[in-house]
Amino acid sequence: MSAAAVRDLDLDLEAFEGPFDLLLTLVLREELELVDVDVAEVVVAFVERLAERADPDLDACGEFLVLVAALLELKVRELFPDAEVEELDPEDAAEELAERLAVYRRFRAAAAWLEQRLADRGDRWFRVGPAPLAPTPAPPRLPPQEPARLAEAIRRLAAEPPAPSLHHLGAFPPVSRFLERFRTLLGRRHRFVFDREVEGLARVEQAVAFLALLELRHAGEVALSQPAPFAPIVCSPASA
């Protein structure tokens, strides 16, 4: 199951029958009362699908977690409209969900446009590549080059990658990115503080980073310690 397939996850609930994607759309359009939707059933459907696979797709899991978390947040807001919940701004949660869907939908529509365009032009054939009796072009001649450019190119390849970009707030980062990063940190520093590593990241990114951390813990690659609830999480190699 890929992350895109998460949206196509088939649901058979009491209040709704169809793909997950449609469920989200109907909820956001207020054509379906979230109060009537059993979110646990959605989770069960996903876990069942996941169980069919030998190796779970982390990106799909992450995608699902983010969407379901947003759904739950909306549902809580609906059930307890007057409750004060710190940090959780319903506007943000809903906006985040809608933004992600909206952007993806646009590009899916663009893909459909391209596909149609291709079909419309199916009866127009043209040559790709040189004509059979075309003159053979002279091999490209290269003027003298500076050797220093070669060293520059290697330095560019050896340069430390930039910190993860922050300008895609609300977009979904692949879990693998954090897996790689944490593994490298463990290899180099032996110990790091999770909270410090995700400081300044968007909430979605922090959630995905945490998922990556849990996965490393599950795989026995990291030992976690937290002196007190809500205190910073200290990560160190499991063997150390």
Added chain:
Amino acid sequence: MQPSLRVIDNPVDRLARTLEALLVVAGRPLPTAELAAATDEEEERVETALALLLGRYREERSGIVLEQVAGGWAFRAARQAATACERLFDRPVARGLSQAALETLAVVAYLGPVSRPEIARIRGVAADSAIAGLVERGLVAEAGREEAAGPVRYRTTALFERVFGLTGPGDLPSLDDLGGEADELRARLEDVAGRRGA
């Protein structure tokens, strides 16, 4: 395939013959400026000659059709010959583009130059194999790195424009016109959030 009364040899006609010669051997659409440089003529005169050729090489009238595509001029087969072309040729560039490939292509076409991680973030799936396939087909190409140490970025190619029959990048429909329901959806949502937040 036209019979003719006699061979006309005025200068524009002569230029038109040179242009058709260039177009029949070229491996890609040729911009007017390039045609002018190769023939050592003013662009304006090249355009006059091209207009002449457009009248001659058009559907119904000729098996060879002149079209303006991908920022230049190129010959293609008349639609009448599509069935024969299908029997004889293969279409390795556009055949069997998967949904994943089309979505990735759309992201690169609209946002390019764009890197693999950026594409993955929009589609919610790793874009590696889709990108590799598109590069192999020649629809997408590398466009350098944004920052020294950043990931390689990608852009669509002239072949992409040719295959999809676009005269240039501006030929794509505006992204705002696509997936219109999303806006409606968001407005609705903001409305809801506003009421709840109040």
Added chain:
Amino acid sequence: MQPSLRVIDNPVDRLARTLEALLVVAGRPLPTAELAAATDEEEERVETALALLLGRYREERSGIVLEQVAGGWAFRAARQAATACERLFDRPVARGLSQAALETLAVVAYLGPVSRPEIARIRGVAADSAIAGLVERGLVAEAGREEAAGPVRYRTTALFERVFGLTGPGDLPSLDDLGGEADELRARLEDVAGRRGA
């Protein structure tokens, strides 16, 4: 480029139009038998239509010339357009090296002999087209395989040394700050590439 009296649409003329369409799309000369198969016609009728086309697409009369060569039928440019063709194809493409080419070349120069998968790992991008371009330019050549079943490896050439003004393989600018030994450099590049993400 011929003016014409009217559009004629008898069957042979229609066949001739389909043939010219096939010939303008083909990337190789097409034998009569293949043209007949593609158009679903008798070879004899195809030959009649080709004779018609030979009259139309000939020197003096047209910029596009139909020619029968060893492998079959193909269009070429008229002699009248020889100078323009030369300008179009031989215009000195003082194209420099793209970033992709330069990076690939640098990896081969410093770490070579090195295989395609290794280059791809270090650059974080498939190296096929970059390698092919460098081989075509003669800057890089195959250097055998490390193991019998292993991938082909590449090294830089004498032309590479000439173009970059190097006296020999040891003459490359020093990269001591990145770890002098090739193995150390390789490990460092692979580590960074892993973190840069795909």
